[in-house]
Amino acid sequence: MARVLTPRAEDFPRWYQDVIAKAQLADNGPVRGTMVIRPTGYALWERMQAELDARIKDAGAQNAYFPLFIPESYLRREAEHVEGFSPELAVVTHGGGKQLAEPVVVRPTSETVIGEFMAKWVDSYRDLPLLLNQWANVVRWELRPRVFLRTSEFLWQEGHTAHADFADAQAYARRILHEVYQDFMVNVLAIPVVVGRKTARERFAGATSTYTLEGMMGDGKALQLGTSHELGQNFAKAFDITYSDAERGVRHAWTTSWGVSTRMVGGLIMAHGDDSGLRVPPRLAPIQAYVMVVKDGEGVGDAAAKLVAELRAAGVRAALDDRVDTAFGRRAVDAELKGYPIRVEVGPRDLAAGNAVVVRRVDGSKTPTAVAEVAAAVLAALDADQRSLHDEALAFREKHTFEVGTLGEALEAAATGWARVPWSAVGVVGEAEANKQGVTVRCLVRPDGGVPDSDDEDGLVAILARAY
Numbered sequence: 109m110a111r112v113l114t115p116r117a118e119d120f121p122r123w124y125q126d127v128i129a130k131a132q133l134a135d136n137g138p139v140r141g142t143m144v145i146r147p148t149g150y151a152l153w154e155r156m157q158a159e160l161d162a163r164i165k166d167a168g169a170q171n172a173y174f175p176l177f178i179p180e181s182y183l184r185r186e187a188e189h190v191e192g193f194s195p196e197l198a199v200v201t202h203g204g205g206k207q208l209a210e211p212v213v214v215r216p217t218s219e220t221v222i223g224e225f226m227a228k229w230v231d232s233y234r235d236l237p238l239l240l241n242q243w244a245n246v247v248r249w250e251l252r253p254r255v256f257l258r259t260s261e262f263l264w265q266e267g268h269t270a271h272a273d274f275a276d277a278q279a280y281a282r283r284i285l286h287e288v289y290q291d292f293m294v295n296v297l298a299i300p301v302v303v304g305r306k307t308a309r310e311r312f313a314g315a316t317s318t319y320t321l322e323g324m325m326g327d328g329k330a331l332q333l334g335t336s337h338e339l340g341q342n343f344a345k346a347f348d349i350t351y352s353d354a355e356r357g358v359r360h361a362w363t364t365s366w367g368v369s370t371r372m373v374g375g376l377i378m379a380h381g382d383d384s385g386l387r388v389p390p391r392l393a394p395i396q397a398y399v400m401v402v403k404d405g406e407g408v409g410d411a412a413a414k415l416v417a418e419l420r421a422a423g424v425r426a427a428l429d430d431r432v433d434t435a436f437g438r439r440a441v442d443a444e445l446k447g448y449p450i451r452v453e454v455g456p457r458d459l460a461a462g463n464a465v466v467v468r469r470v471d472g473s474k475t476p477t478a479v480a481e482v483a484a485a486v487l488a489a490l491d492a493d494q495r496s497l498h499d500e501a502l503a504f505r506e507k508h509t510f511e512v513g514t515l516g517e518a519l520e521a522a523a524t525g526w527a528r529v530p531w532s533a534v535g536v537v538g539e540a541e542a543n544k545q546g547v548t549v550r551c552l553v554r555p556d557g558g559v560p561d562s563d564d565e566d567g568l569v570a571i572l573a574r575a576y
Contacts, residue, residue: 120327131445141253141260151394163288169239177212182220186346196248214247222268223347238270256374264369270361277362284366285319285336298389298498299323299379304551305560316340322550324505325378328525330550330573336366386447390490398448401430402455412454422483518572522547531568
């Protein structure tokens with residue numbers, strides 16, 4: 109059979125592009141750096157949205173929507189913020205055939221416009237905390253685009269909150285980090301993540317602290333999958349977000365922001381994909397069980413449709429493929445490319461014996477199973493394969509993470525994986541040197557893996573890697 113994908117070991121970047129094309133996930137848009145997300149890819153994003161949205165709401169945040177266009181003056185009011193984003197901004201200077209009185213920026217993120225409205229909505233300590241989330245698109249003009257990983261326009265959620273004091277703001281930023289992002293990435297995406305603190309060099313523009321979740325991809329590089337930021341009172345002071353406390357004194361609020369994006373689709377591909385295409389974790393998969401008619405006749409179509417109904421009644425997201433006018437082998441390859449966790453193949457010979465064949469995408473096993481037992485077998489396989497993907501990714505990360513003692517050793521280790529090195533052996537000077545060689549400090553963690561409260565805690569460990 110002709111080769112469908114470039115093997116991962118031969119050319120990982122080409123393999124990644126092949127998967128996106130052959131699994132029909134996305135196409136390049138007509139403007140350089142943009143992407144068209146196809147239905148298969150968008151279905152993955154919708155599942156990510158649903159899982160995250162439920163967790164965000166459980167954390168008390170409410171969804172809202174803010175404008176795409178932001179007055180340039182809003183960004184200028186927070187000097188560090190605009191400095192951090194200036195190279196990436198898309199600025200509109202004309203509208204309706206006329207030059208605008210003030211240029212407007214296509215949102216790169218919404219701290220400034222949301223800060224403006226928080227100032228209007230917050231009067232008293234009774235209005236706090238104000239917990240908002242937005243599902244939207246943003247534009248950051250990307251010079252080296254790559255579909256899902258770095259595009260000039262991408263989809264995301266961005267949370268923005270205001271609090272009465274630092275402790276409450278910090279606790280909420282950490283709650284989002286762990287209860288929303290880490291829980292989703294580990295238990296749904298099946299990607300083990302290192303959760304840590306960004307260095308001052310890598311911190312979000314305008315933030316006082318940035319927390320990150322880093323995943324190892326199949327080539328040993330790191331991918332930042334999400335971030336949560338403590339913004340201190342920087343934006344509150346710039347936008348006059350104040351409140352009257354219980355003693356009627358006027359105080360500035362403390363704010364946070366946090367977000368994840370369609371970059372996670374790229375992470376999903378690179379963390380779990382193999383030479384046959386995607387492998388989608390069952391809890392995420394839009395289609396968990398794909399019931400396929402191998403050959404019609406002898407009651408096969410009716411039996412397959414009945415299996416779909418039984419699976420759906422058991423809580424499985426199931427779909428039917430009865431396109432017998434298309435070769436079965438071609439349909440099976442397509443299902444593998446798209447990463448459906450389970451295929452249930454129904455053909456005349458198996459059905460005559462009272463069986464269907466349960467095919468598992470993760471390990472490739474094919475098991476003849478009594479028709480009456482298919483639903484139970486599928487449920488068990490989905491649960492086992494969710495754990496299997498996580499455990500496989502964790503074992504890969506552990507194998508490719510190296511404990512070293514010097515910056516030189518860390519740079520050498522980063523050629524094939526991640527390095528864990530004492531932050532005291534790197535420092536600000538060493539970080540700048542590493543950056544020159546294409547290696548970044550992904551995050552700082554405590555020796556026990558905990559998240560530091562500051563950059564200068566004793567004994568911190570730095571994770572160094574090449575990254576997307």
